[in-house]
Amino acid sequence: MGESIGDITVITSNPKGVIIEGDIIPRIIDEIPIIALLATQADGQTIIRDAEELRFKETDRIASVVTTLTKFGAKLTGTKDGMIIEGNTLLHGAVAESHGDHRIGMMIAIASLITNDPIELHNDECIAISYPTFFEDLDKLIENY
Structure with missing residues (x-):
């Protein structure tokens, strides 16, 4: 509602760990769960700071x-205002709960695309x-991949 839309072009790369902090955090606060998965x-290592709002x-x-x-087998630690995430982790399937949070639910659904085993997502209606x-x-993205 009232949000801008646009086209996104995606190219592959080898992502590298970064430090995410400061002024950018408010602009990406809702994307941090999927960034953590990435x-x-x-x-x-990726370090996320200044995100206590989460x-x-x-x-x-x-x-x-x-x-x-x-x-899912990831190696990460929560901090007071963010998290420290170790990269190059092979993820596996598990039973997961969205906790009624739409952003967590979407992160879990995307994670299911890169795990070795299935993920069972509970409470996905959120x-x-x-x-x-x-x-x-x-599903359309998967079909066209």
Whole structure:
């Protein structure tokens, strides 16, 4: 509603660990769960700081991301205001809970595309809060890949 839209061009690369902090955090606060997932696949360590606001979203998103990605085999640690994520991690399937948080649910669904085993996502209906056609669009992307 009232948000800008645009086209995105995606090219492959070898992601590298980074430090994400400061002024950019408010602009990407809702994307941090998916960035954390990406960081599990990057070369090196990713550090996210200055994101304490995540503790006060639909869930404590720092704790939810750490708990969920740890279930999948990721190596990461929550901090007071972010997380430290080790890259180059082979993820595996597990049963995962969205905690009623649409951003966590979408992160889990995307994680299921890169795990060796299936992920069972519970409480996925919360994704419709922000993206009602998420699963339909994800299926289209998979079909066209």
